[in-house]
Amino acid sequence: MTMTPLKSDFLEKMRQQFDNAPYPRTPLEQFPKNLRSLYIHSLVTAYYRRNQKVVTPAGKLILDAGCGTGYKSLELAIANPGAKVVGIDLSPASVDLAQKRLQYHNIENVEFHAIALEDLPSLGMQFDYINNDEVLYLLPDPIAGLKAMREALKPDGVLRTNFHSSLQRSIYYSAQKFFKQLGFMLGTEPEAEVKLVRETMRCVKNNAFMKVYGWNSNFETDDETVLANYLLEGDKGWTILELFEAIEAAELEFISMVNWREWDLLSLFDNLDEMPLSVMMSLSDQSIAEQLYLCELLNPRHRLLDVWCGLPEKTQEYEPISQWSDETWQSAIAHLHPQVVTTEFREALNHCVTGAKIFELSRVCQLSDLSLIIDSQGAGCLLPLLEMPRSINALVQWWQKLRPFNPVTQEPTSETEALERVKGLLLPLEENGYVMIERNA
Incomplete structure (x- = not known):
C-alpha cells in the first residue's frame, strides 16, 4: 500500500470524515448478488455500449477510483473474471478494510493504494476500465479528477463516473445546510452527529417540508443513510448540462447513460400523435445533452447522473x-x-x-x-x-x-x-x- 501527502485542508477534512466513518459499511462477509449492479460493473456492458463490440474481461486492468471499503471493488472482481482490479482511496482506514474484504473472499488479483484521485497518474498504470462511483461530487475540483482519470485511461478504455443530481437531491442539500449552520459536519464524531440529527428530526413537525419529503423509516435505523444524505461534507449537485460541460472540459466524450433505458425522453409522453407538431419538431432538434436535460427537468427521479465516457478520438460511430x-x-x-x-x-x-x-x-x-x-x-x-x-x-x-x-x-x-x-x-x-x-x- 502506498500513500501520498494530502494537498489541502479540505482533503484532510474529507479524509478524516471517511477514516472516522468508512463507506460503505457493508459487512465484510456479504457477497454481491445484485444482478443489476454486477451488470453495470461488467466492462462487457460498457464496451458494448461504446462500440457494439463484445470483449472478454480476462487480462484487463480495472480501476476502482474511490474504492472506499472495497464493496464495489469486490463487485468489479466478481463481474469481470480474469481481470486485475486496482483500488485507490483517500482514506487509509477505508483502504485497509477494502484489502481485508477482498482477502476474505479469496480475491487475489487485486491491489490497493491510499492516494488522492488527482495523484492517480503517479501509479504509472493504464486502465481498460475505470469505475469512479460516488466520488466526483465531493471533490473541490471535479475537473481535475476527471483529467487525472483521463490520463490513466487506455485509448480504447471506458470511464464510468457520476454526479449527484441537484434537482433530485434538493431537499438533502437544504438539510445539509441546516445542520451545517448548527455546527454539524465537522467530521470528528459522526456517530454522535447521527444521533443528534435523529433527535432533532423527531422534534420537527410532521407537516414540515423536510420531514415529509426528506425523512423516512430508513433514517431511523441506518446510520449510513443519515451520513450520506444529511451529513455528507462537500456534497454538491449538478445538472445534466453541467455534467456534459465537465466531460468536455476534461477532453472526454459522452458514450451513454449507465441506466440508459430510463433516460428516454419520449417515453415520458402518452399519445405522441396528439403532441403539437411544433413541440415534436423542437424535441427532435435537441442535442443528446439537451434531450437528457429535458428528461431530467420533466422527471428528476435519479439521484445519480451516471455516465460512461471515453477518449473522443477512439469512440467509433456505428449504425443502429x-x-x-x-x-x-x-x-x-x-x-x-x-x-x-x-x-x-x-x-x-x-x-x-x-x-x-x-x-x-x-x-x-x-x-x-x-x-x-x-x-x-x-x-x-x-x-x-x-x-x-x-x-x-x-x-x-x-x-x-x-x-x-x-x-x-x-x-x-x-x-x-x-x-x-x-x-x-x-x-x-x-x-x-x-x-x-x-x-x-
Whole structure:
C-alpha cells in the first residue's frame, strides 16, 4: 500500500470524515448478488455500449477510483473474471478494510493504494476500465479528477463516473445546510452527529417540508443513510448540462447513460400523435445533452447522473441495429450477456420452453425497471445462446425447426419470415441489455 501527502485542508477534512466513518459499511462477509449492479460493473456492458463490440474481461486492468471499503471493488472482481482490479482511496482506514474484504473472499488479483484521485497518474498504470462511483461530487475540483482519470485511461478504455443530481437531491442539500449552520459536519464524531440529527428530526413537525419529503423509516435505523444524505461534507449537485460541460472540459466524450433505458425522453409522453407538431419538431432538434436535460427537468427521479465516457478520438460511430439490412442481420453474431446467464435463468428458460409458458425476464434477471415478456417459442429460440454465441442465420434455421409451419396457412415457414421473427425477438432484448448483437466484420 502506498500513500501520498494530502494537498489541502479540505482533503484532510474529507479524509478524516471517511477514516472516522468508512463507506460503505457493508459487512465484510456479504457477497454481491445484485444482478443489476454486477451488470453495470461488467466492462462487457460498457464496451458494448461504446462500440457494439463484445470483449472478454480476462487480462484487463480495472480501476476502482474511490474504492472506499472495497464493496464495489469486490463487485468489479466478481463481474469481470480474469481481470486485475486496482483500488485507490483517500482514506487509509477505508483502504485497509477494502484489502481485508477482498482477502476474505479469496480475491487475489487485486491491489490497493491510499492516494488522492488527482495523484492517480503517479501509479504509472493504464486502465481498460475505470469505475469512479460516488466520488466526483465531493471533490473541490471535479475537473481535475476527471483529467487525472483521463490520463490513466487506455485509448480504447471506458470511464464510468457520476454526479449527484441537484434537482433530485434538493431537499438533502437544504438539510445539509441546516445542520451545517448548527455546527454539524465537522467530521470528528459522526456517530454522535447521527444521533443528534435523529433527535432533532423527531422534534420537527410532521407537516414540515423536510420531514415529509426528506425523512423516512430508513433514517431511523441506518446510520449510513443519515451520513450520506444529511451529513455528507462537500456534497454538491449538478445538472445534466453541467455534467456534459465537465466531460468536455476534461477532453472526454459522452458514450451513454449507465441506466440508459430510463433516460428516454419520449417515453415520458402518452399519445405522441396528439403532441403539437411544433413541440415534436423542437424535441427532435435537441442535442443528446439537451434531450437528457429535458428528461431530467420533466422527471428528476435519479439521484445519480451516471455516465460512461471515453477518449473522443477512439469512440467509433456505428449504425443502429434497427437500421441494419437483412444481409447484415444474417451474418451478425448474437450473445447473451454473461451476467444474464445464471443458473436461475437457465432453469427458468428451460421450464418455460418445456411447459409452453411465457418467459418473464424481469422475474429472473431484473436489469431495469422495465418488464419484458416473451412467449415460449421466443424462449426456445434463446436456448442455443445458453451454450455459446450464435450467428443470426443459425438462429433463423433454429426458428424454422421450432415453428416449421404457419399454424393458419399450413405453409412452411420461410427464411424471410423466420428472420423477421428472430429480429422481433432480439431487438427489444438488445435495447434493454439482455442480448448483445455484434456485426460480423
